[in-house]
Amino acid sequence: MSSMDEEEEIEYSFALEYSGPPLLFNDYDLPKALPIDLNRIPTASIVSLSFSKELILPVIHPIRAKECNKNKDHDDESPTSVILLGTDDDDSEVSAAHQENTTSSRPVHGRRVSFVASVDAESSDQDDLSIEEDNDVENAEHGGNDAVQEKAKRGLCYLCCRGNWLVEKEGCIVCNAKYCKNCVLRAMGSMPEGRKCRSCIGRPIDESRRGSLGRCSRMLKRMLSKLEIRQIMEVEKSCEVNQLHPECIFVNGQQLCQKELVLLQNCPNPPTRLKPGRFWYDKLSGFWGKEGQHPCKIISPHLNVGGHIMRNASNGNMKVVINNREITKRERQMLRLAGVQCAGSPSFWLDEYGDYKEEGQKNPKGNLWKTPAIKLICAALSLPTPTKIKIPTSEEVNKLVSGFFPEYVKQRKRRKLLLVGYNGSGTSTIYKQAKLLYKAEPFSDEELQNFNVMIQKNSYQYLSTLLELRERFEHEDLTEIANRQSVDQPHDNGHGLSIFSVSPKLKAFSEWLFKIVVSGNLEVIFPAANADYAPLVKELWKDSAIQASFRKARDLGLLEGAAEYFLQRVVDISRSDYKPSETDILKTEGTTSSNGIACMDFSFPHSALSNDDTAGHQHDPLLRYQLIRIHGGNLQENCKLLDMFEDVQLVIFCVALSDYDQFCDEGTGNATNKMLASRKLFESVVTHPTFKKMNFHLILNKFDMLEEKIEHIPLNKCSWFDDFVPLRTRHRQQNGKNHNMYTSLAEQAFQYVAYKFKRLFTSLTDRKLYVSASKGLERETVDETLKYSREVLKWEEERSNYSTTEISNFSTDASSSPSNREIKSL
Ligand SMILES: Nc1nc2c(ncn2[C@@H]2O[C@H](COP(=O)(O)OP(=O)(O)OP(=O)(O)O)[C@@H](O)[C@H]2O)c(=O)[nH]1
Numbered sequence: 001m002s003s004m005d006e007e008e009e010i011e012y013s014f015a016l017e018y019s020g021p022p023l024l025f026n027d028y029d030l031p032k033a034l035p036i037d038l039n040r041i042p043t044a045s046i047v048s049l050s051f052s053k054e055l056i057l058p059v060i061h062p063i064r065a066k067e068c069n070k071n072k073d074h075d076d077e078s079p080t081s082v083i084l085l086g087t088d089d090d091d092s093e094v095s096a097a098h099q100e101n102t103t104s105s106r107p108v109h110g111r112r113v114s115f116v117a118s119v120d121a122e123s124s125d126q127d128d129l130s131i132e133e134d135n136d137v138e139n140a141e142h143g144g145n146d147a148v149q150e151k152a153k154r155g156l157c158y159l160c161c162r163g164n165w166l167v168e169k170e171g172c173i174v175c176n177a178k179y180c181k182n183c184v185l186r187a188m189g190s191m192p193e194g195r196k197c198r199s200c201i202g203r204p205i206d207e208s209r210r211g212s213l214g215r216c217s218r219m220l221k222r223m224l225s226k227l228e229i230r231q232i233m234e235v236e237k238s239c240e241v242n243q244l245h246p247e248c249i250f251v252n253g254q255q256l257c258q259k260e261l262v263l264l265q266n267c268p269n270p271p272t273r274l275k276p277g278r279f280w281y282d283k284l285s286g287f288w289g290k291e292g293q294h295p296c297k298i299i300s301p302h303l304n305v306g307g308h309i310m311r312n313a314s315n316g317n318m319k320v321v322i323n324n325r326e327i328t329k330r331e332r333q334m335l336r337l338a339g340v341q342c343a344g345s346p347s348f349w350l351d352e353y354g355d356y357k358e359e360g361q362k363n364p365k366g367n368l369w370k371t372p373a374i375k376l377i378c379a380a381l382s383l384p385t386p387t388k389i390k391i392p393t394s395e396e397v398n399k400l401v402s403g404f405f406p407e408y409v410k411q412r413k414r415r416k417l418l419l420v421g422y423n424g425s426g427t428s429t430i431y432k433q434a435k436l437l438y439k440a441e442p443f444s445d446e447e448l449q450n451f452n453v454m455i456q457k458n459s460y461q462y463l464s465t466l467l468e469l470r471e472r473f474e475h476e477d478l479t480e481i482a483n484r485q486s487v488d489q490p491h492d493n494g495h496g497l498s499i500f501s502v503s504p505k506l507k508a509f510s511e512w513l514f515k516i517v518v519s520g521n522l523e524v525i526f527p528a529a530n531a532d533y534a535p536l537v538k539e540l541w542k543d544s545a546i547q548a549s550f551r552k553a554r555d556l557g558l559l560e561g562a563a564e565y566f567l568q569r570v571v572d573i574s575r576s577d578y579k580p581s582e583t584d585i586l587k588t589e590g591t592t593s594s595n596g597i598a599c600m601d602f603s604f605p606h607s608a609l610s611n612d613d614t615a616g617h618q619h620d621p622l623l624r625y626q627l628i629r630i631h632g633g634n635l636q637e638n639c640k641l642l643d644m645f646e647d648v649q650l651v652i653f654c655v656a657l658s659d660y661d662q663f664c665d666e667g668t669g670n671a672t673n674k675m676l677a678s679r680k681l682f683e684s685v686v687t688h689p690t691f692k693k694m695n696f697h698l699i700l701n702k703f704d705m706l707e708e709k710i711e712h713i714p715l716n717k718c719s720w721f722d723d724f725v726p727l728r729t730r731h732r733q734q735n736g737k738n739h740n741m742y743t744s745l746a747e748q749a750f751q752y753v754a755y756k757f758k759r760l761f762t763s764l765t766d767r768k769l770y771v772s773a774s775k776g777l778e779r780e781t782v783d784e785t786l787k788y789s790r791e792v793l794k795w796e797e798e799r800s801n802y803s804t805t806e807i808s809n810f811s812t813d814a815s816s817s818p819s820n821r822e823i824k825s826l
């Protein structure tokens with residue numbers, strides 16, 4: 001920062017000023033975390049849902065202090081913006097708390113703040129945390145060697161220089177600096193790589209502390225919540241920089257590659273506390289030791305790691321050879337005590353079970369490990385004996401099956417797909433479909449329970465809407481009857497009954513339900529009261545007046561969204577043993593919080609029937625994807641939230657084809673056509689600086705609804721589509737059947753809408769737009785659509801690898817129509 005001139009400083013805002021640690025927590029990363037400095041932006045990320053104030057303040061305050069300072073200089077009162085996101089696991093909702101006044105009037109350039117931290121009013125009690133204090137931390141961490149040694153000798157805290165040996169402290173896994181409970185969070189910040197001083201972030205750990213990875217002090221456990229500790233310890237164990245690097249390990253004189261290291265670490269009996277160094281390994285017996293030393297462990301045999309064992313591997317000179325290695329004095333002693341004849345420089349073959357035979361002989365001479373008291377002998381000589389073969393856990397088996405690649409290696413291969421769209425475009429349906437398609441257990445018991453509750457709650461809400469409509473219909477009907485009667489029989493003022501009238505009992509229930517809905521207590525009453533009201537719901541639904549109201553409401557299009565679907569099932573749903581079906585789950589509204597982000601990790605399962613290979617794409621089990629779905633409602637305010645997603649590889653933008661005749665209130669008081677609102681959002685996302693190099697996949701969703709609707713509502717109901725002139729569909733008789741000579745009206749409309757979006761896209765950017773159609777409620781089409789996204793990513797990777805020219809079929813050329821492949825999914 002110091003090298004930057006004054007003008008740039010103002011422009012770059014606090015993102016570049018900030019030199020503290022990144023925000024929490026693990027590297028399942030949704031977005032990237034708060035930058036440390038210009039050159040070092042960590043990949044760590046998701047922030048815990050339950051922040052402790054202590055944990056977040058050390059991160060926030062240095063920013064704020066600097067920001068305030070700068071604001072003073074520039075007369076700008078705008079506060080630092082903060083967004084805190086959180087998740088419980090890689091699969092869950094992330095709630096975004098967005099401060100109202102987060103918008104900084106100054107543009108943020110260069111490395112953007114991908115994850116900004118918020119300062120709440122409450123936190124101002126620590127406003128005096130100043131830049132000087134921040135410098136203290138730096139100084140403490142970088143203090144001279146003598147000062148450090150002195151502190152270590154006296155057992156002082158490295159930051160406040162107080163305390164003694166008896167005071168509990170937590171140490172940095174890189175430099176071993178120790179901090180007391182008052183300083184540890186300030187010194188270590190949010191610990192995106194585990195317990196490291198802020199200045200040690202990004203540096204490899206001290207190998208002597210490898211054994212303590214993932215095990216923190218009781219002091220820290222007392223200070224943070226369980227969830228925070230879990231996340232910090234997980235990230236400490238799994239983040240890449242803390243891993244042992246294969247280049248530092250030599251086995252039998254040969255440097256290991258990643259795969260060999262992973263194999264070594266994940267075998268049933270791995271070397272204990274593997275550190276960088278040179279080792280020898282007897283693949284036949286499993287003996288393992290440091291180069292030039294006697295064996296220290298018997299690990300799993302037959303691992304394909306390192307080179308061939310050398311005769312002098314353990315620097316033995318006893319002229320007795322086991323599996324091509326000359327053994328050490330201790331080992332010879334052990335053999336003698338075990339009764340093995342060692343006279344005359346024999347060479348033995350020893351297998352993993354302990355059977356040994358002399359070279360050239362067929363039959364084993366004996367079994368070393370079955371010798372009486374062998375354990376005692378080995379223990380006395382500090383030599384290893386075979387440990388019981390561990391049965392690998394299912395997790396270990398998975399690791400073995402997936403090619404020995406641990407989480408952090410897999411994450412390197414993870415591609416991120418960001419799914420966005422205007423409200424109601426179907427993003428959450430696609431997200432749920434993806435879970436059903438690619439997850440072995442798509443929904444946890446808790447999620448299923450939540451769906452259950454949500455569906456029951458929604459159903460009572462739909463019911464209440466229907467009851468309200470019934471009242472309206474009854475009133476209209478009675479008025480009409482009264483009018484008719486006054487014309488026919490002017491002197492008869494008798495009260496006629498409407499087909500929409502219900503019994504007083506149902507009327508009372510209807511009024512009660514309506515009151516509950518208005519009071520917003522539906523959640524409190526249901527589903528607990530479900531069992532009590534189920535018989536009443538059954539009676540209600542059977543009632544002819546309710547049925548008539550339902551039919552009329554449906555015909556008039558007054559039942560929005562999934563209301564019609566769920567009302568038809570309301571009796572089943574109100575039963576206490578109700579279990580939602582997949583379709584019920586897909587159609588459930590309100591399962592993602594209105595300010596939520598949801599993300600899931602998945603890989604495309606290999607299917608023998610799929611045509612993956614024919615498309616030239618080998619199935620790579622290591623290819624992991626992350627689907628991140630943001631609720632459209634979140635993107636209204638200049639799409640600020642999108643700042644966080646600069647590390648996604650593809651933006652999937654979802655548009656509901658059926659929106660062309662729908663209207664919404666965008667807060668202006670005027671009804672806006674939903675397709676135009678969708679276009680506006682599309683423009684903002686496409687031109688958002690975060691995605692300036694990214695290609696887009698446009699999903700034109702709800703094709704089934706378009707097919708139905710277009711037959712009676714013309715596409716040019718939306719002013720953007722006013723020049724749509726469909727070709728007239730002609731039928732040709734063939735084998736007694738009607739055949740369309742042209743594509744259907746819906747397909748023409750799809751092609752036209754795709755063309756309009758492509759043209760818009762090319763007018764905004766020179767990137768590529770890939771378009772496909774989808775029916776969110778159909779599993780197969782969602783599968784096809786997401787696989788298409790995968791292909792797009794692959795083409796793009798190939799394109800950047802080989803700098804090939806255009807892939808012609810999917811050009812963004814505005815004049816080109818979507819290819820067959822694009823509408824294959826229809
Ligand atoms: N017929 C039909 N309905 C769909 C399709 N995709 C989604 N829906 C329905 O459309 C409604 C809205 O879909 P959502 O997936 O909730 O839309 P969203 O993008 O999450 O928008 P919000 O509901 O505002 O969060 C739901 O009732 C879905 O069941 C589709 O392809 N065809």
Ligand SMILES: [Mg+2]
Nearest residue numbers: 428429589590
């Ligand atoms: Mg939704």
